Amino acid sequence: MSICMIYFYLFFISFISLFFLSLNFMVLDKTVILEFMLLDINSCFIEMVILLDWMSLLFMSFVLFISSMVIFYSEEYMSGDLNINRFILLVVMFVLSMMLLIISPNLISILLGWDGLGLVSYCLVIYYQNEKSYNAGMLTALTNRIGDVMLLMSIAWMLNYGGWNYIYYLDYFKLDFKMQLITYMVILAAMTKSAQIPFSSWLPAAMAAPTPVSSLVHSSTLVTAGVYLLIRFNFSFTENMMYLLLFFSCLTMFMSGLGANFEFDLKKIIALSTLSQLGLMMSILSLGGYKLAFFHLLTHALFKALLFMCAGNIIHNMNNNQDIRYMGGLIYHMPLTCAFFNISNFSLCGLPFLSGFYSKDLIVEVMSMMYLNIFIYVLFYISIGLTVCYSFRLTYYSLTGDMNFISLNNLSESSMKMLKGMGGLIFFVIMSGSILSWLMFPSPYFICLPLLFKFMTLIMIMFGMYIGYSVSSFSYYYNNKSLSLYKYSLFFSLMWNMPILSTLGINYYPIKMGNIYIKMFDQGWYEYYGSKNIFNYLKMLTWFFQKLSMNHLKIWFILMVLWLMFIILI
Template structure:
């Protein structure tokens, strides 16, 4: 293992231990918090400062991020061992984790923007790490989609500038409806909610260790964390819009995952579905439950990506699940942990994902919500079970098409990272549920009622799919296949319309307007002569004493009249 990877692993695990010790010793579990603010208002025009908040949220989140980053770095020492520039890759990954730490520790708007922009820039560098056309295309879609969210945040800075306040503790400014809507839209783009969902599966062009880190606990959860911090300022309109988009995102990801054969994209679509569930939980007001699901999901999703990455590595780079049968016999540890993480994703009883999903559904059913929303939520949960069972079936069935038979054993570094990640996935939910006892006020539901309802909706979906297969003509089947496999046509719309058509139109507009008549007509036909002429006259006036006195007299009169 490279020395860069070893030092990075040691640094991540030491940082994880530091935040766990701070959490236990400082009394943050009892509701305490440490707030440190660097005030800069005396040097600036408005109210400005960098506020660092260390509480149970930031400590738990950063401990989870650093533990997963350590396991991912250990995994990259195995997966990227052939890489000539492994040190450069490790440093870019460290910059990515550092940006996430800045975002978590500085929830004030200006400090948060530093980490937010850092995540966007470094994620583009990681997606285009493999220098080929597919990586560049995926990187451009990722960068442009995330830049849309950055635009909303920049507009929000303009709104704050009009109030001369950027402080995290200034509730008057953040209670503005325009600002809360801008925060919502910016967070939706970073967390890939509808209609900004196309970039998340495309980002699978990055190396698998990057996908493990990006799609478990960092980039896609940044929007969820921002909304969690600013959830008090979301009004009813914003929460209603968030509920609609999150439910659509869950159904979109589940329906597209049922037809996807690329294993990495199936796991990415499952991440999209779970992030939609976190957003949905925030929209119903269960913020602590959403954060609990975020942490639990980070562990078992990172484990799932590691297992999928190991299978892809040992199969010679093949990502098609239809040609990866027989893994159960050839890679027993990997396949066992893959089944474990899939059962956690489904919310199977007594697995890690079961605890968080039970609380999400229980908190939702405890409120007064419409029958349509309950129906759609159970549809999304059923779709999650479908594509998870499909992936387990394709990978574990004996098809004799996999080319892994010449491998005698699994790598020691690979097995160590898997075992550490699996222990984190098992222990995290039980420990976190004990920590969360003082923060949870959720009505727990009857498990028998939940699974009866889930089974009923699953059978209904099976009947609908069988009806389409048996009684639909070829055109209906082809349209359904294209509609679901292209993520409800979001891929061509984001790639062709939003990227190519919009960028070409914008460049033509800039060439015609800014470089054309503004520069060629207005500037050359009088504006330049007027400005340069006035500049030369003022310079001549300053050189003689009478002009100097007249200039200052004019300035004095202007100040008095103003």
């Protein structure tokens, strides 16, 4: 039995046991905290603490289920790779880091999982060794380092409380200045990990990783770590923090939705849709609905994992081509993959009675009941419309119309393991929304809205469909460069110039100064008066003294003659 299959069975069995255990904890409203003392310094205790409640167990079961399907899928997707065992072990390390983060109510053990995610994600992003992957890996690692530093600083501030088990202090010290400072740092850390503005540029760059990794990263591990941490920390939020987080998350949701409509890279479109959904989770979290954010986190994890798996299968069959303009008519060549792809896309859009609808509709309706300004309200609904817009654009370009790839193509669905891996998720993509809503909200939310507001989500979905179709069919036949919108599309597809700010904006001036420094100092006057000239001068003196020491008798006679001549002349 291969190493992939061993991990698949291990994770799948773990998923089943953890899922039923989480149901038991949910029904009994039970929480278990296990503490293992490692070290005590005066009044500070360093303990390994494990928190088991319905939330951590349910999230762990979802992570294990998705990772088991991804590992099963990877065996065939990465079959041509010589180091497939190394790849699978990296994925397993990634999942274990996430497990450690989920079960930790302690900031130090959270940092272990947090840093583990950052380091292993760097190894996975640079897995295909080329310059683009290295750049993307460095951008990912360095952006996430900001969050790591914030967590380290919050660990230092937690010394004021004599321990790092934040779970005990959140509610009681909410208005304490030190707790507020710690929460601000944790929010900043979560914003870097979950790629909120202005740290968004690493998320599309991380698409350099193999597709199974993207499937795992964008569904239930790396990017969701920040949201999960804030779900745990939500009790210590003050009003100012919530307004700040709401503003940034809504902007992220809007920016990524707009950018995805101008993108042509299949994986980047799905990556930007992840960013949009993360913005949605963060925004409802900042409005106080932490359970709703968690609900959307779980449903989103399933359909996003499947979406990436379908994209991977399409890329695999398209001879590693990711540009959606070369696709078209895939529904005739790959019917099952396209069916899965469409169901996931509809779920992402929030089409009624698929899993995404239950969480998304509930989030938007709860937001509509809040006493908020028109800015947030309009941004929310526009972002929903944009989600549907880019989803339909993606469907239009890839699944319908004529095949735009090479004429001698051999598209087929012969990859049985990949299809089985995707097939394992499809039931949950359709059903998980309703199942989770019955489990998590035994007494349903009562939302009383006017008829127009109640149908507003559906209206925006239909409007988004229409806009997506009309824009796609227009730009499908007319080259984008001939349109006056080209410069705007460049701005939007570059995520409001954020990658330029985070890479070129930071690198350009230090590199330019370095060039001036080399020319003026290292290769200029410093070189003349410094190292090289001193070396030449010392070498000449050494040569002179060496000549003296080698010819000392002859030199002595010459000196004697010169001395005698000097005496005679005087």
